[in-house]
Amino acid sequence: MKFTLSRLFPCIFIGLFLAIGCSLFLVQPISFASAGPAVYNARDRIHPIFARNGLVVSQEALASEVGLSILKQGGNAVDAAVAVGFALAVTLPQAGNLGGGGFMVVYDTMRRTSEALDFRETAPAAANRDHYLNQQGAVDEQRIRYSHQAAGVPGTVAGLALAHQRHGRLPWRHLLEPAIRLADQGFPVSTELAQSLREARPRMEYWPASLQVFFKADGAAYQPGDTLVQKDLATSLRRIAIQGSKAFYEGEIARKLVADMQAHKGLITRDDLKNYRAVVREPVRGRYRGYEIVSMPPPSSGGVHLIQILNILEAWPLAELGSQSAATIHRLAEAMKRAYADRSEYLGDPDFVNVPIAGLTAKAYARELAAQIDLEQTQPATAIKPGQPQRYESEQTTHYSVVDRQGNAAAVTYTLNFGYGSGIVAAGTGILLNNEMDDFAAKPGVPNAYGLIGGDANAVGPGKRPLSSMTPTLVFKDGQPVLVTGSPGGSRIITTVLQILLNVIDHQMNIAEATVAPRVHHQWLPDELRIEEGLSPDTIRVLEEMGHTVVIKDAMGSTQSIVRGPGGWYGFSDTRRPGGLAAGY
Numbered sequence: 001m002k003f004t005l006s007r008l009f010p011c012i013f014i015g016l017f018l019a020i021g022c023s024l025f026l027v028q029p030i031s032f033a034s035a036g037p038a039v040y041n042a043r044d045r046i047h048p049i050f051a052r053n054g055l056v057v058s059q060e061a062l063a064s065e066v067g068l069s070i071l072k073q074g075g076n077a078v079d080a081a082v083a084v085g086f087a088l089a090v091t092l093p094q095a096g097n098l099g100g101g102g103f104m105v106v107y108d109t110m111r112r113t114s115e116a117l118d119f120r121e122t123a124p125a126a127a128n129r130d131h132y133l134n135q136q137g138a139v140d141e142q143r144i145r146y147s148h149q150a151a152g153v154p155g156t157v158a159g160l161a162l163a164h165q166r167h168g169r170l171p172w173r174h175l176l177e178p179a180i181r182l183a184d185q186g187f188p189v190s191t192e193l194a195q196s197l198r199e200a201r202p203r204m205e206y207w208p209a210s211l212q213v214f215f216k217a218d219g220a221a222y223q224p225g226d227t228l229v230q231k232d233l234a235t236s237l238r239r240i241a242i243q244g245s246k247a248f249y250e251g252e253i254a255r256k257l258v259a260d261m262q263a264h265k266g267l268i269t270r271d272d273l274k275n276y277r278a279v280v281r282e283p284v285r286g287r288y289r290g291y292e293i294v295s296m297p298p299p300s301s302g303g304v305h306l307i308q309i310l311n312i313l314e315a316w317p318l319a320e321l322g323s324q325s326a327a328t329i330h331r332l333a334e335a336m337k338r339a340y341a342d343r344s345e346y347l348g349d350p351d352f353v354n355v356p357i358a359g360l361t362a363k364a365y366a367r368e369l370a371a372q373i374d375l376e377q378t379q380p381a382t383a384i385k386p387g388q389p390q391r392y393e394s395e396q397t398t399h400y401s402v403v404d405r406q407g408n409a410a411a412v413t414y415t416l417n418f419g420y421g422s423g424i425v426a427a428g429t430g431i432l433l434n435n436e437m438d439d440f441a442a443k444p445g446v447p448n449a450y451g452l453i454g455g456d457a458n459a460v461g462p463g464k465r466p467l468s469s470m471t472p473t474l475v476f477k478d479g480q481p482v483l484v485t486g487s488p489g490g491s492r493i494i495t496t497v498l499q500i501l502l503n504v505i506d507h508q509m510n511i512a513e514a515t516v517a518p519r520v521h522h523q524w525l526p527d528e529l530r531i532e533e534g535l536s537p538d539t540i541r542v543l544e545e546m547g548h549t550v551v552i553k554d555a556m557g558s559t560q561s562i563v564r565g566p567g568g569w570y571g572f573s574d575t576r577r578p579g580g581l582a583a584g585y
């Protein structure tokens, strides 16, 4: 689907309309009392949502409201994040999930520490390096994207349970109640969901269990305003509420998932589920123009390359060069290319390969790379043959950000990979299965669905986590969180999050402006500078004169961000994907 200017503008206006409308109902008047360090940039252009105490920003309004109600009941940011995670699994089935995985970066204000929770899927024990190659030695795309074998062992339930166990305040069961209610009693289908389900139909049609959940009994599509009830999902959620994550990994849900696998040549066994562990990791950290960046370490490539690119960019006065100037975009593109080249070589699951995190995020290395960049002319990507990147553009991961009145913060990005994952619901569970195995480099040098290539470091291996680009990120000033952000967007996630940081820190935009500003992206291979509609033709011409191949494609990402400002928090839900909400009190 091409995102043309005429489509982008209505989205922005609808978003603004929603944002302003919501601000009338959900927020209190702005107080200008000073409250410690802030990154609120007060130019009066597009307004974010203000909240004095706590704020939840997600891509789906009902889920944001669930998070807000948890905060109001005395839950902390992690309680709200857990409840939103389960609610999105019901109301945003494209990306919210129980059958996928993700990452959470948490700041705990009492302990003054940040930690990264890794609940990325793992490869089943039966998945070895060449598992997804056909007899001709080519990657079997059908198998790695659309079959039961596309699924990694899901991590979401274990991840949310781990987050709750370490940081939660309210009882676990209580946090699942809203999701259970939404699944059991149903919720009104939005225009976006109706359209997205219609688009997903060709993939779901193979699977009776998927059709049964996401289409009416007579096979008809849900229309906007219809009620979508998910009884099997409600039962699965109830089991998780009562028995905890054991229900998913060892109990009745595990039994049903494995039965579905066995009926369809899937790889996931009872042992795979039983052996799954969410992991607490040390976040990756960097400094950029006086701010501390805290983000997701491997098995995400996000934090490492976010910091690497920021380090390179620190060489130049971007604020002076201007936010949408060819000079700035050229520097961004050249820095991005170098980071993505390194990604293809070095990044993988740190439990299996040695990822040189310190080296990649070192200022000295960034200076070396910056010195290689020609400020007048682009340098072409090297001769590694990437093949043709796939045209698949369904962008369905989701991010949400939460802050509470104590100053705790949670940034969560989780996913099924494609919209609705493989499109397969495991019979009797209401749970969609991810197709995260495609995030491995199934064959060295052959691009995955996002055009990303890799080698040994990200080869398939039993129990291994596929490399991710998800970049849930916290930014600190003087030890206080001042920005919470993240995005979906496959390979574009890292550069999308990067531009939120640059727009806020260098270009002094408020979070609404920082969000709607047009984005650019370069991932080394394919050797193209991808931009959104909205950049001026003059700028594009200058970039082309510098040697860039500039292509205008779909809008990139859907950031859900919060910044600290005068009197409290300011949030903004990206208008590129309608239906989100910043809900605070």
Ligand code: DON
Binding pocket: 394, 395, 396, 397, 398, 415, 416, 417, 418, 436, 439, 467, 468, 469, 470, 488, 489, 490, 491, 493
């Ligand atoms: O983990 C990753 O990097 C991908 N599975 C994310 C996919 C994604 O963001 C799709 N949609 N926006």
